Amino acid sequence: MTVEETRSRRAMDRIGLLLARHGGISNARMRDALEATGLSTRQGITLMHLAENGPIGQQALVEALGVDPSALVAILNDLERDNLVERRRDPADRRRHIVVLTDAGGSVLTRVDAAMDAVERELFVHLDADEVATLHRLLSRINTAVNDDACREV
Amino acid sequence: MTVEETRSRRAMDRIGLLLARHGGISNARMRDALEATGLSTRQGITLMHLAENGPIGQQALVEALGVDPSALVAILNDLERDNLVERRRDPADRRRHIVVLTDAGGSVLTRVDAAMDAVERELFVHLDADEVATLHRLLSRINTAVNDDACREV
């Protein structure tokens, strides 16, 4: 546990770098933990989102998950191949595919949740419940909005 | 929505996912902000570390930055090509390359710092100074140690 002390303290005083590093670590841990379920992190998130927000079109999923449409296609292909998810044509608009979580998908989702619980328990083992809650609150208030300057590029 | 179905937590209530996402955002913003300096994030961190911990061998840099030796070679090649850094053979051990920050590197570093300041200001615009300090404190207490299971593989 003292090995990290040799890392540059000053560089890690940069809270932006600290955030980036720990985000990467969290990401890697999630990936490893989900390996047992055979899912990628994004596939797990997709299942979570389907369970929360019910059957939904792919366009809406793209919007909700913030991934590229072509990426979502690959995600759903794998999920559907394993019968965790089903694509149904929307009778009202036959271009649309309504994505629904299957029963098998639901039960895999519980394993996903358990895996993520374990990761979080390990990541925040040095924080008590209040501190985790505080961390959560502060993280969710980080500005994720895209800079206006980036948009005015007409 | 309705509170009835709590089998799966909402995706962004997952603090681990929140951390991963915001870490990625922070990383991307840093990269964009450093584009003006012509440096990658890792190159910027390398300059920071050299300024803090003085001339240092590459082996020690590898240890401190937590990057692969081959990755560091590429980083230093680019930095040295732009005269921001200098590799000097250690007279005491001619296998070693002592990496020193040049004057040009030092002045570029101030631009790196300014860019990172700007990114952090924008990221945490909705947090006051105390909250940023709290966030920093909690982040630095996240468990980054490698899992024991991974170590007993010897």
Added chain:
DNA sequence: CCAGATCGTTGGTTTGCACAAATAATCCGT
């Protein structure tokens, strides 16, 4: 009915990063 927009899909490109293997130069212990 037609032109244009939308939806999902395919394919390809690029980038950043982690990891492994092999090599030349150099050091160190005996």
Added chain:
DNA sequence: ACGGATTATTTGTGCAAACCAACGATCTGG
């Protein structure tokens, strides 16, 4: 002085992710 270890380096491989262009099927407004 020799063998084995260490240092920096080169090279290759794989993976996850962002991005872009184009296409067929389908819907919608006029």
